[in-house]
Amino acid sequence: MLTNNIILILASLGLFQGIFLSIYLFTHKTGNKKLNVYLSLILLGLTIRIGKTILSYYMPLEAWQMNIGISGIFIVGPFLWLYGITLLKENKTLRHSFYLHLLPFILFISFVTIIPSKGDFDTFWNYGLVVLHLAIYLVISWVTLLKNGSKITLKKSKWYRSILIGVTSVWVYYLGNFLNYELHYIWGPIFYSFLIYAFTYLILNRNNFGLEKYDSSTLDRNNSEILFEKIKNLIEKENLFLQPTISLKTVSDKLSKNSREVSQSINENAQQNFREFINHYRIEKAKSLLNNLENKERKMAVVAYDSGFGTVTAFNVAFKKITGITPSAYRG
Incomplete structure (x- = not known):
């Protein structure tokens, strides 16, 4: 029962x-x-x-x-x-x-x-x-x-x-x-x-x-993937991630695309928003600087600025979020 x-x-x-x-x-x-x-x-x-x-x-x-x-x-x-x-x-x-x-x-x-x-x-x-x-x-x-x-x-x-x-x-x-x-x-x-x-x-x-956010979008999957490759090539070729003030509009204007399509392409193909996408590049740059023995004595603030971050706090938060550890712990 x-x-x-x-x-x-x-x-x-x-x-x-x-x-x-x-x-x-x-x-x-x-x-x-x-x-x-x-x-x-x-x-x-x-x-x-x-x-x-x-x-x-x-x-x-x-x-x-x-x-x-x-x-x-x-x-x-x-x-x-x-x-x-x-x-x-x-x-x-x-x-x-x-x-x-x-x-x-x-x-x-x-x-x-x-x-x-x-x-x-x-x-x-x-x-x-x-x-x-x-x-x-x-x-x-x-x-x-x-x-x-x-x-x-x-x-x-x-x-x-x-x-x-x-x-x-x-x-x-x-x-x-x-x-x-x-x-x-x-x-x-x-x-x-x-x-x-x-x-x-x-x-x-x-x-x-993406059912409501991109409901009215005409960007299909194939064109989204093509656009994503253009976005990556642009950012990597011109090192745009090193600019602290880089914005979605800046990238969109350089590609002659509207911001909504660029945002959609990044979200669908990288499963990240624009800020997370840019920070990924910045953290990879920071890791390469921290791994370089010549930069052993370089202050974290310098590493943060050289990686494209505008503040040390933003650098620490992004680094911990992406790698799971602090920049200091990573450097050892």
Whole structure:
């Protein structure tokens, strides 16, 4: 009994978190509104499906109630695919033909009272069609990612891949349940609970994937990598990092690029902001000075200034952050 109560609590927490996250995304005003709505509907569909599993495990449900829960899967597939093509093929408008993809959901929900849901042969095949429906959209979505992933930023590609992995994992579990009727049935919602918390963390930290920060950017992954090579060549050739007042605008102007694109390129390819990127060069310069025996008696302030830092404090903080030790400890 205690174990069942713990399982119920864990599964219910995931269910309520899924509902909260769906509402949060649907009402979220920043970033790409369309993507937020699509992701909200994906999570809503999964939550409806998981909710059915939790309720049916602890109480008897009518056939129509079971079918309403199963219908959630018919929402997930189409919006998972739509989310992908909107994210990967940026600025793509929604065509009216897309609504045909929702026809299975509309038909299923319209006949919930007559669709069998009693664990018999007919139910087995109806459930199988639901599993197959999501499988088709998963395949289409993965193919869409493979074909278009290289055309967008690496972080957006990773973000969509994370979503696909999560939904695929849920599908694999229910496929196993379909092939082995009610084998560890309740563990699906528990797995979903952990998955939904992982999604919550990722969604609340979406700037780490560049989803909102560079939402309107036209700089794709290939051009981002090309620009990054130009940035590195410029900084290394002209030793720009040795200038204490070097700024993002200075580098952007020299490359005849806007600051937003330069910042995006550095962030995506070096996983650093502009200041961290420049400090990396400065610390490498400082390390070479500290390793030189001729500079053994040179004061740290001189090393800091000769490396491009404007203050000794900034030098010490950056050195410790990048190397893990202080400049004095490094010199030995």
